[in-house]
Amino acid sequence: MKKFYITFIALITVSILSYAQNAEGIDGKTKGFTKQAGYFNTYWDDKTGRLLLEINKLNQEFLYVESMPAGVGSNDLGLDRGQLGDTKIVKFVKSGPKILLIQPNYDYRAVSNNADERRSVEEAFAQSVIWGFKAEAIDGDRILIDMTPFLMRDSHQLSASLARSGQGAYRADESRSAIYMGNTKSFPYNTEMEATITLAGSASGREIGTVTPDASFVTVRMHHSFIQLPDAQYKPRAFDPRSGFFSTDYMDFATAIDQPIVKRLINRHRLEKKDPGAAISEAVKPIIYYVDRGAPEPVRSALLEGAAWWNQAFEAAGYKNAFQVKLLPEDADPMDIRYNIIQWVHRSSRGWSYGSSVTDPRTGEIIKGQVSLGSLRDRQDFLIAEGLVQPYVDGKPVSDKMLKLAVARLRQLAAHEVGHTLGLYHNYVASTNKRASVMDYPPPTVSVKADGTIDLSDAYTAEIGSWDKRAIIYGYADLTQSKDDGQALKAIIAETLKQGEIFIADADSRPAGSAHPKAHLWDSGTDAADELNRLMVLRKQVINNFSENAIRQDAPMATIEEVLVPAYLIHRYQVEAASKVLGGLYYTYAIKNDGQQVTRMVPAAQQWKAFDALMKTITPDALALPEALIAKIPPRPVGYPRTRELFKSRTGLTFDPIGAAESAASTTLSFMLQPQRAARLVEYHARNAALPSLEQVLDKMIAQTWKVTPTADYKGELQRMVNNQMLKQLLGLAASTQAPESVRSIALLKIDELKSLMQIQQRGTNSLQRANALFCLSQIKQFEDNPDKFQLTQPLVMPDGSPIGMGDETECPAR
Template sequence: MRNTYLYLALGFVLSGQLAAHAQGPATAKTSKPAPAAESAKTIAARTKGYQKFDGFFPFYWDEKTGTVLLEVSRLDQEVLYVSSLPNGVGSNDLGFDRGQIGQTRIVKFIRSGPKVLLLQPNYDFRAVSDNADERKSVEQAFAQSVIWGFKVEAQEGSRVLLDLTPFLLRDSHQLAKRLAAMNQGAYKADESRSAMFLPNTRNFPKNSEFEAIITLTGDAKGQEIRSVTPDPDALTVHMHHSFIELPDANYQPRRFDPRAGFFGTDYMDYATPIDQPIVKRLINRHRLQKKDPTAAVSEAVEPIVYYLDRGAPEPVRSALLEGASWWNQAFEAAGYKNAFQVQLLPEGADPMDVRYNLIQWIHRSTRGWSYGASITDPRTGEIIKGQVSLGSLRVRQDYLIAEGLLQPHETGKPTNPEMMKMAVSRLRQLAAHEVGHTLGLYHNYAASTLDRSSVMDYPMPRILLRPDGTVDLSQAYAVGIGGWDKRAILYGYQDFPKGKQEEQELQNIINQTLKDGYVFIADEDSRPVGSAHPYAHLWDDGQNAADELNRLMDVRQKILANFSEKAIADGRPMATIEEALVPIYLLQRYQVEAASKAIGGLYYTYAVKGDGQTTTKFVAPEDQWKAFAALMRTISPAELALSEQLLQKIPPRPVGYPSSRETFTSRTGLTFDPTGAAESAAATTLDFLLNPQRAARLVEYHARDNQQPGLGQIIDKLLDQTWKSKPEDGYRGEIQNRVKTLTLNSLLGLAASSQSPANVKALATLKIEELKDWMSKQAKSAKRDEQKGTLLAGLNTIKQFEANPDKFQPAPALPMPAGPPIGSEEF
């Protein structure tokens, strides 16, 4: 069974191999001359004049022809093969980052006549048994994969020589296939523009490393590839290949528990007794053992060491070293001394070398996600290499947010250091977060509701107001590892002395974690727009989502009331006020999504039979209505309107400063569109509120318990506070009319959506019919043109819906500017 979660699903790692690196790569040398022969049959004769690199797999290099010959004496012996991308493309949208780990496989070279095949066994299906015939029956039942075929160039006894060059110069990262899927163009590897890269082609006693310069040529079509490539018809990157000795059998796998917070490795074991589960589940973790398991505190036999990219500048470097080092707090709590260390990568070391757990600082054309990936032994779940990738532009976004919050730029005054403090504090937390993934940990999106108890949550900066109304960022981001993180590391890495029953000790750890009140809720329950758990969300804060939304709206209102050109530094175009305005105007965006989950919400846990946890519980009706009221506040004209004083300070974009996905979309051409900004914010709230899955739960939960809010009640109150509210004049009236239109479109979209079940469609259609009757009456008596026009346009839209409800598509609202990091989501 495959681990389908993308963040840490990449593979297999070598632990305890840094000692091998201390010996350094074997010295390159030239083979002794052998008798020349056109059709050499011995390895010595075939490699005459080649440069030899001794190590795990000896190989030979010919400078004249650019050929790499590999000597294989380990036929039928399994090794680890890892491919990676040392030099990336630099686009968040395309996702081909520097240092990206590609496919990780267990492989073996097998001989068949004149050929040697590189075979990947199928470890998803096994028979863990001493019975060879039983193991063979499973092996023969499922397909394996031959990765490559080689012709034997020469041999001496059991040693064979293979031409590895075509294997190394291929598109191992499948960039061409992926670019085609993204409509960026048709590419293929061009051998004439590809070659070996010798500086990172090395040999060590337990791993052999190869790197190649690969050029893909073709016909570029997409804007994304054009934006980051000098010649988009010729895309040149580096691809790296590692052959690694598999870890020894001394690693002790640990069982997976859905409450513990670890990623897992699973497979089907056909040797399992019939009365036991056939799927075996193990957690992913590094190998770590105490020197003295009986001691309360002991040093580790081999500490876990992470290395920081030398390319990270100050103050980034110090922040990342400090933040990543926080994890030692968790290992200390588990009884280890100095078991987790962070150091600067040794000068001259190859970051792709599998023996280095790496924290790398990567650059892209726009801000994007950071992520933590691992190479993991598919047999056992042992993490061999952790690899963190941190996008360099994200810190600038935090600095920009701080500028908008503090309005610090006053002519003649020094720059406020609080912006840099906030940005650097976020870097520390980010480093700890991504390293946590490479230690085996999932996200825990419920942690923000329990005093920010985990760095594995996505943190919203905690923005406070002082009594004088000024912004206080002193608590923007938490410092150090959280309480839940320590409990998780205890489960994954505690070393139990002899005489202790591991299963019982692990259960005791889980029991205490639950007793302490910690809740673990992962991605699958948090990311979907229609998800139901009231605690599980990204970038939220506070114990109660509705209370925090109201508090955040108060903060937002205060900041916007005084927003001005003091948000930008002297010498910048006035139009760039918009960049600082965007995150402040949309300060509520994540808390809106969090609050929406209370409506039709269901509290639940990853309960295991007998553990005493609450399995499921409806969100209390009063909490749902409180959340509804908070959401209605976010679409009120009073909250969405900007001051006339501010609007007069935002001119059209000047030459050289075009609008982007980081700025608001305008319906007014080149000018700033405040009503459009309101539209994008309000539409987001309505999309969350009238999500088809949420609507379906409202119907179901009300049917099971009539004290629960029903979908009809929610729609009625929504219409009362939008369409049926007292009409406003002027600018606020325009926003109000826009919100009315958005509300109708969302309701029509709910009725038309193929994702809406029949009972939801029925209720939504009923409410549309009732609204139509009300609108028809109002249109006859409306006095102002704007009000009457909105009513008539709404009636016309309903008419279009009624003509063909199954194919009706409401007019799309203006999108919000980019909020989360740009590109595919973090792993």
């Protein structure tokens, strides 16, 4: 009985305390706390380290964005300062003492005035409860909740990212985490909250150890933005696959049965003319981007200038000063939603830059642009120029060409990434149309003057492109004077096509087996084969003249290799571009009756020209380095370890010129004999006998490799290496499950023919040729004995490509 009374009294006491706590109200509960008034009021309790949030907007939707203002610093791990997470529409919903943060499902909607119709869709698809809170105090329609647990979690999913990349098992450690009040602020239209988060764990990967003082504890900052939704005055604009814009897509179940149920809207900033009837007008509210104050000169000026190129496109769309770029004010907070930001991001290794956006999932309206530019970008371009210019001649002043090239690239890079935050995709066909878009990936345009010197004066464009102007006209032209927006947009596209502007995006350009002969990354010139031939002539001159003049006076001689890599491989991206001509297909994102040619197979003459250009890149003359240059590259000294930026080696510590050649030759051969490309050669020849067949291509490749007698010197070793790489690619093609049987059978036939040739060579008098034939026959036998389990020795790969030299972004991601 006594136990019962004790329990009863305890329950009464708890109830009284709970009532007193609630009766205390929000003002009493937060007495002595630091209050920040804004979109949501916040209260900081310095004694307990808690951050409380006042809700006065129950059942009202707003935007939630999580981001990472202080990152890990590794391009490989992809966890950068300023990285944005997903943009979600959420709302607080009360259920008894619980407050739920709910994310409605905007992928499925009923855009209708009928409430029952809307409800039927809402109830058909799952929603997500992001978090659950307990009310700390309630004052009428004001509710106080504790945000601390919500903010102290691994909201950016770093643990999962580190685990996927093999860096170890981590979890958020609350004892080593805390609210970061430096970036916890509330503004009229957004509330910003931040926490210092420490992930504790056991490191198992190399990369995490290179960017943390103690890899057992990875400390970053994670940010949370609650943002007021834009008003209903924004007018969404229809997506067109020819326009070059990203899209926001959803299913509208209120759509009439004779209309498409999937709705597509382009992503763009809100922009309106002050005077819609004027041909040129100022904007009601211009789009302004702000450059990170942490960017040093001359980087800062280059970013300001390059990003501002977009005003040229907005002028073409009928605006005056509608796009502006300024230095971020000293008292401005870059997390404030009012600021579109261009930030300068540091990493331990060079890496991608990218443009992201906070976008309203309902309409596609871009609310904030966030550009992140890798700070090692300019140094890589400087390195490229050092190899081309060879500027460090004893007794002579150092040329400023390297700095000019690096700064010119930064201008183009700033324009490119800002373009993504304006809503634009990459346009990888633009480089073949007089560099028509900054949204392509540009290689430096390098030429040779009449006196034999390298000319970098036109390395990169200095203005916005013709395609970019047409894209901005589609996305931002003021249509308020138009009687029919749909017809007005069709007219804009029709004029774009009339001007010869074409758009081809990532999915048709990045894959190694892609088919469009003009859509590629880092290529140049109107004809891929012609440009490859031109680059090979330039490359030969650069390599023949390469010397210690490529490195500074106090640099170890071994560092010549660092500058040699991008010079020796200056053709690497053009090789990939030219390979797409083989079995290539011209095509457009044609719309019914828009007048565009839908598809056209690449003519035979163009394919064979590309074939010849590609084969020239793997001749011993093309692959060989001058003996005088090889002799100047010693093993790496203490303090200068080998890195992934250097050629791979099969000779231990010494520089391996045959290994360097192997990486280049095997890359060319792998592109030429890519399974999907081989399948198209078979198909297109079957449909048009005038086009090259796979068998014809392989016969020519064998004639120019295995049927060439190697010389008894360095170039002979290069020839044997190329022959062996050719055999490996053939064996790989025959074993490929990606290739159709028609391709695999032809590959087997050619392997059998090569086998007969090798048997003849095995009986010859040249011991090196006999030895090589014997080894290759053993490889073929291994394949024949167990083709399903056959494993070839992998060729040496090139030093890291994108973003090496001419690269800077990720797969795009670039939104």
